Amino acid sequence: MKKLKTTTKIDFATYLGVTLAFVIVYSLQKAGSLSNAMNSWLVPICSFIVMAVSLNLVVGISGELSLGHAGFMSVGAFSGIVTAMSLTNAIPSGAVRLVLAILVGAVFAAVTGFIVGVPVLRLRGDYLAIVTLAFGQIIKDLINCLIVGYDSRGLHILFNISGQKSVTDLHMDEAGVAIIKGAQGAVGITKLSSFFAGYILVMITLIIVLNLIRSRTGRAIMAVRDNRIAAESVGINVTKYRLIAFVTSAALAGAAGALFGLNYGGLLSSRFDFNTSILVLVYVVLGGLGSIWGSVIGATVLYILPEALRSLQDYRMLIYAVVLILVMLATNNAQLKALLGRVIPKRKGARSNG
Amino acid sequence: MKKILALLLAMAMVFALAACGGNSAPAATQAPAAEAPAEAPADSGDAPAEAPAAGEASGTFKIGGIGPMTGDAAQYGIAAMGGAQIAVDEINALGGPVQFEFQAEDDQAVADNAVNAYNTLKDWEMQIMVGAVTTGSCVAVASEAYNDRIFSLTPSASSTDVTAGKDNMFQMCFTDPNQGKAGAEYISTNFPEAKVAVIYRNDDAYSVGIRDAFYAEMSDSIVYEGTFTADTQTDFSVQVKAAQDAGADVVYLPIYYQPATVILTQAKSIGYAPTFVGVDGMDGILDQEGFDASLAEGVLVMSPFSASSTDDLTVSFVSKFQEAHGQLPNQFAADGYDCVYAIYNAIQAAGVTADMSNEEICDALIAVFTSDDFSYSGLTGEGMTWSTAGEVTKLPMAFVITDGVYVKP
Numbered sequence: 001m002k003k004l005k006t007t008t009k010i011d012f013a014t015y016l017g018v019t020l021a022f023v024i025v026y027s028l029q030k031a032g033s034l035s036n037a038m039n040s041w042l043v044p045i046c047s048f049i050v051m052a053v054s055l056n057l058v059v060g061i062s063g064e065l066s067l068g069h070a071g072f073m074s075v076g077a078f079s080g081i082v083t084a085m086s087l088t089n090a091i092p093s094g095a096v097r098l099v100l101a102i103l104v105g106a107v108f109a110a111v112t113g114f115i116v117g118v119p120v121l122r123l124r125g126d127y128l129a130i131v132t133l134a135f136g137q138i139i140k141d142l143i144n145c146l147i148v149g150y151d152s153r154g155l156h157i158l159f160n161i162s163g164q165k166s167v168t169d170l171h172m173d174e175a176g177v178a179i180i181k182g183a184q185g186a187v188g189i190t191k192l193s194s195f196f197a198g199y200i201l202v203m204i205t206l207i208i209v210l211n212l213i214r215s216r217t218g219r220a221i222m223a224v225r226d227n228r229i230a231a232e233s234v235g236i237n238v239t240k241y242r243l244i245a246f247v248t249s250a251a252l253a254g255a256a257g258a259l260f261g262l263n264y265g266g267l268l269s270s271r272f273d274f275n276t277s278i279l280v281l282v283y284v285v286l287g288g289l290g291s292i293w294g295s296v297i298g299a300t301v302l303y304i305l306p307e308a309l310r311s312l313q314d315y316r317m318l319i320y321a322v323v324l325i326l327v328m329l330a331t332n333n334a335q336l337k338a339l340l341g342r343v344i345p346k347r348k349g350a351r352s353n354g
Numbered sequence: 355m356k357k358i359l360a361l362l363l364a365m366a367m368v369f370a371l372a373a374c375g376g377n378s379a380p381a382a383t384q385a386p387a388a389e390a391p392a393e394a395p396a397d398s399g400d401a402p403a404e405a406p407a408a409g410e411a412s413g414t415f416k417i418g419g420i421g422p423m424t425g426d427a428a429q430y431g432i433a434a435m436g437g438a439q440i441a442v443d444e445i446n447a448l449g450g451p452v453q454f455e456f457q458a459e460d461d462q463a464v465a466d467n468a469v470n471a472y473n474t475l476k477d478w479e480m481q482i483m484v485g486a487v488t489t490g491s492c493v494a495v496a497s498e499a500y501n502d503r504i505f506s507l508t509p510s511a512s513s514t515d516v517t518a519g520k521d522n523m524f525q526m527c528f529t530d531p532n533q534g535k536a537g538a539e540y541i542s543t544n545f546p547e548a549k550v551a552v553i554y555r556n557d558d559a560y561s562v563g564i565r566d567a568f569y570a571e572m573s574d575s576i577v578y579e580g581t582f583t584a585d586t587q588t589d590f591s592v593q594v595k596a597a598q599d600a601g602a603d604v605v606y607l608p609i610y611y612q613p614a615t616v617i618l619t620q621a622k623s624i625g626y627a628p629t630f631v632g633v634d635g636m637d638g639i640l641d642q643e644g645f646d647a648s649l650a651e652g653v654l655v656m657s658p659f660s661a662s663s664t665d666d667l668t669v670s671f672v673s674k675f676q677e678a679h680g681q682l683p684n685q686f687a688a689d690g691y692d693c694v695y696a697i698y699n700a701i702q703a704a705g706v707t708a709d710m711s712n713e714e715i716c717d718a719l720i721a722v723f724t725s726d727d728f729s730y731s732g733l734t735g736e737g738m739t740w741s742t743a744g745e746v747t748k749l750p751m752a753f754v755i756t757d758g759v760y761v762k763p
Binding site: 037044163166184185188189263267268270271313317 | 515562
């Protein structure tokens with residue numbers, strides 16, 4: 001163990017921590033000692049962990065501000081739902097359909113990320129923030145125009161730009177099932193997601209992101225973040241490396257979206273609005289920019305917090321906000337850090353590499 | 355030092371708030387014994403005695419409510435849950451063998467939060483559900499409730515997707531297509547030859563649902579259709595001007611009342627005075643703060659409930675609601691109230707007891723709700739019946755706003 005670098009140790013600790021948490025929660029779940037409420041948190045927590053980790057890749061590692069991460073989640077969720085539902089008859093196994101849906105969601109989101117990223121990432125400055133903000137809105141509106149259904153003849157897709165079409169315009173036969181009904185969202189989804197699938201996705205995300213960061217590519221991405229001119233001067237293709245980070249992040253968000261979408265009976269495109277993007281950004285900032293395990297913990301804690309405060313009724317969102325401010329103050333408090341530093345002597349080194 | 359002070363202050367605030375919140379929690383489920391003997395709705399005897407009664411209904415049933423209590427849509431959830439609470443208090447004050455415990459959970463009108471709220475209520479051992487208030491949430495919750503066999507009556511989730519394929523889901527409100535059809539019938543009867551314009555919100559399931567049905571019936575008479583989204587509902591000058599240019603003399607507004615106030619104001623400012631026809635979401639327009647109610651004169655509202663009705667039931671409900679919430683109840687509140695009483699009547703007709711399992715209660719209540727001789731009369735309609743699909747059948751009511759109150763035309 002001594003030979004391992006500190007960063008490697010932290011990475012293994014992250015894998016181990018996530019696995020340990022999974023084993024404990026999973027065995028509790030199998031033993032039936034989790035409440036219904038807790039059971040219903042598990043899959044969304046996994047989705048939001050993947051969202052936060054993937055956004056951290058853009059915001060923390062690549063140093064770009066992205067305000068449309070929920071847009072990629074939306075693309076992944078709806079393409080995943082369409083995949084899973086239209087294959088109901090062809091592939092009876094739910095697990096296989098879930099995996100396919102997550103893959104399709106990731107591919108669609110990656111393609112969208114590529115389209116958004118190619119022009120924008122060539123520019124300097126805050127353009128990515130502006131464009132991703134607009135992208136999030138555009139995706140929401142596009143999905144509001146989307147009408148999708150399937151019947152014995154296959155998949156029917158209608159793009160309702162004039163606003164005057166509805167499901168009947170798909171001209172499906174009698175066995176036809178509408179999957180996405182424009183603004184009325186995706187309905188009648190068969191629930192496929194499970195906590196186990198969520199765990200696997202989180203682990204895959206961690207392995208991809210951590211290995212990317214520690215690789216040659218990751219060091220190039222961080223070099224571009226730290227000093228673009230210096231990076232260019234040693235021959236690093238700035239746009240290429242920023243694009244790698246951005247597209248990877250989009251693909252993972254799409255996968256998270258598919259997992260999330262297939263966990264509920266119905267889903268509206270308005271779920272993935274600007275607020276959701278900001279929420280994920282808050283997870284990342286609170287967990288620590290650039291800190292992957294921080295994102296995991298940030299997403300978990302902040303997802304549970306408003307749910308755990310339910311007993312406070314109307315005050316819960318107020319207290320949630322106050323707690324957010326408290327945590328931000330506490331994590332930036334020099335005295336507190338010094339105190340932690342004394343308790344955990346090696347903390348200083350760990351933090352700078354985290 | 356300052357930072358530590360700030361931290362301490364913030365912590366003090368959290369605990370102070372937590373204390374407030376903690377105190378208010380139990381109040382929600384207690385029946386106010388001191389309250390004057392509440393009169394049961396005039397119809398509580400309507401429940402058929404010859405229903406498949408297995409025995410005497412008794413016990414304390416746990417009813418869970420789900421709706422947005424915070425966030426953009428909070429007013430709908432607070433109204434519906436407030437109305438349900440009043441009904442629960444009245445029933446408990448009657449002191450009969452059937453008592454209710456009621457708990458409302460917040461979903462912020464977000465589907466996945468609604469599922470969390472639902473599971474929280476399940477931990478509380480909810481037996482019957484009133485909710486969810488908003489359509490998107492209700493679709494997600496409905497599939498959970500269907501799997502768990504929990505009988506559900508939603509006050510206001512109006513899409514057909516809510517009930518589709520789920521025998522345990524029932525609606526107290528009109529479905530969107532029925533409402534669109536009713537609007538089309540009303541306009542074609544009362545305004546034959548009229549040129550119709552529609553302004554609707556195309557990112558909202560409710561608005562689109564009504565509009566699609568309306569369009570299917572009226573497509574020949576429609577001369578203009580304008581759309582907006584949640585982000586653009588503060589300015590309608592383009593849509594209003596286009597409707598005027600298209601020569602529309604009836605403007606159908608399948609939208610909520612807040613954007614409608616803007617439309618009315620802007621129509622007035624360009625001197626455009628068609629007949630505006632609103633849907634049940636239009637109810638509440640007269641109480642909108644900062645809105646000159648005289649602009650709403652002559653607007654037709656197709657709402658099942660009017661707070662200015664003078665029958666005993668409405669008057670009593672309105673005064674109780676005002677006492678509790680300081681404002682006039684809208685149709686969401688009335689729907690919530692009716693949900694609880696409809697469930698109460700059905701429980702008595704079915705003769706279920708609170709110690710039965712969810713499945714037994716669910717099956718018994720489904721049998722009662724879909725039976726031919728079960729009907730319910732309350733705030734939002736007379737003689738309502740439910741189909742096996744879970745949709746309610748009741749007469750739509752149209753009101754014209756005259757001198758600041760609803761008047762039947």
